Amino acid sequence: MNYRNLPMVPRVVFGNGSFDQLGDILLPQRKSSDAPMIFLVDDIFEGTQLISRIPLICNDQIIFISADEEPKTDQVDLLADRIRDHFNELPSGIVGIGGGTLLDLAKAVAIMLNNKGKSYQYQGWDLVRKPSIYHVGIPTISGTGAEVSRTTVLLGPEKKLGINSDYTTFNQVLLDPDLTKGVSKEQWFYTGMDCFIHCIESLNGTFLNAFSQSYGEKALELCKEVYLEELDPSDSRDKLMMASWHGGMSIAYSQVGVAHAMSYGLSYLLGVRHGIGNCLVFQHLEEFYPEGVAMFNIMKEKHQIALPTGICGALTENDFEIMINVALSLEPLWENALGKEWRKLISPEKLKSIYQKI
Known part of the structure; x- marks a missing residue:
């Protein structure tokens, strides 16, 4: 019997108010001022107090994304291309803040920034060849399990299927139950x-x-x-x-x-x-x-x-x-x-x- 050697999230913080530790958590992962952190954030938080708590420095960028629709492969490719074209270096990391849609997008973009081709080519099991860049998951709603899973489920041109790989799993997860206040x-x-x-x-x-x-x-x-x-x-x-x-x-x-x-x-x-x-x-x-x-x-x-x-x-x-x-x-x-x-x-x-x- 050949047992699968599965990855788990190596680092996790849990606790009310732990979001305020994000700056300290990200600091050791920053490579240079030309390699920013990119925050993919559910646009429901645009204009809210949460945004002022995101630890932006240097060229860091927030990209607001609607979670009204399921994440798509072409959306992942557009985001990865936009980030590549905008910066001279690969980002120091991708931080997903939101529900399952935002977490899956963060995982997929982190993969595609380090792998060639289109994201639909990686829908399946163990097709990713190179490690993703550093990526962090911060759920603002509970239930999907996207924060801990080794898959990122995407709607592709031919199917809805996850990129299931050892490189999909987040490097860091921050679990702050306070962030789930206000969910309908x-x-x-x-x-x-x-x-x-x-x-x-x-x-x-x-x-x-x-x-x-x-x-x-x-x-x-x-x-x-x-x-x-x-x-x-x-x-x-x-x-x-x-x-x-x-x-x-x-x-x-x-x-x-x-x-x-x-x-x-x-x-x-x-x-x-x-x-x-x-x-x-x-x-x-x-x-x-x-x-x-x-x-x-x-x-x-x-x-x-x-x-x-x-x-x-x-x-x-x-x-x-x-x-x-x-x-x-x-x-x-x-x-x-x-x-x-x-x-x-x-x-x-x-x-x-x-x-x-x-």
Whole structure:
């Protein structure tokens, strides 16, 4: 048996107010005044107090990016080219501040600044040849696990798929639960459910092992506390941030499953955001995850979340075929969910019948 030698985030800071240590953390990584730090920041923070707390010196630059759409390969390429063309030297580092979209963009841009070609050429497993430049992840919402994972999920010209590599993982993560204050209730729920669904898929998968189980069980326990119990807001923020971390770790040596595979189809065709896409699919997966779906419905009812309906109501046969092909292309996810004989257990007709309910 050849066990995978997986990377983990080598340095992490956790704590309320820890964002104010960012300047000290970045200082040893600065190469020269001509090699700035580039901060990729969710544009929802433009004009807020958070921006004044970013430790800018010399030629550092903030680039505001909308997180309204899923990150795309051509967006990564444009950002990498813009940074290359603007500075004489490669930046000292890339700092992503935001949710999963900004964190995935930061990881992908850090890779592409040191690797030739286009980012879609690296969508897949272990295709990156050269280390990324130094990059830091600072989540401002909890649930995606993007801060800890070795993948950066991108919408490409032909598929939605991650750049899964040992060079994707952040060099430094800063976890400050205070940064998640002010997240809307719906977004808090959808992104947190991404973590919950990670756990259900990992813990019920054929790839499950003690490594994944230990992280997945802890993340699931924290999700239950946050979404089923009455917690102090500060305690809830702390616990959901750690649930996200553990949920991301739970799939490092495992995989996600049916909900994520089908959610990728929704995102690719319709641009549905990842968290809500997982929820839209997961509610119809009682056959695969009966206990998880039952718990999801209790959480949804408790927090009075009404999922949108009719998303796939006007789709053509060709549209359904595109979504199904994207979903079925994610073979490791299906093998984790259903085993090596998964092709005998799932069919395009089955997937279409689930999509038609959304």
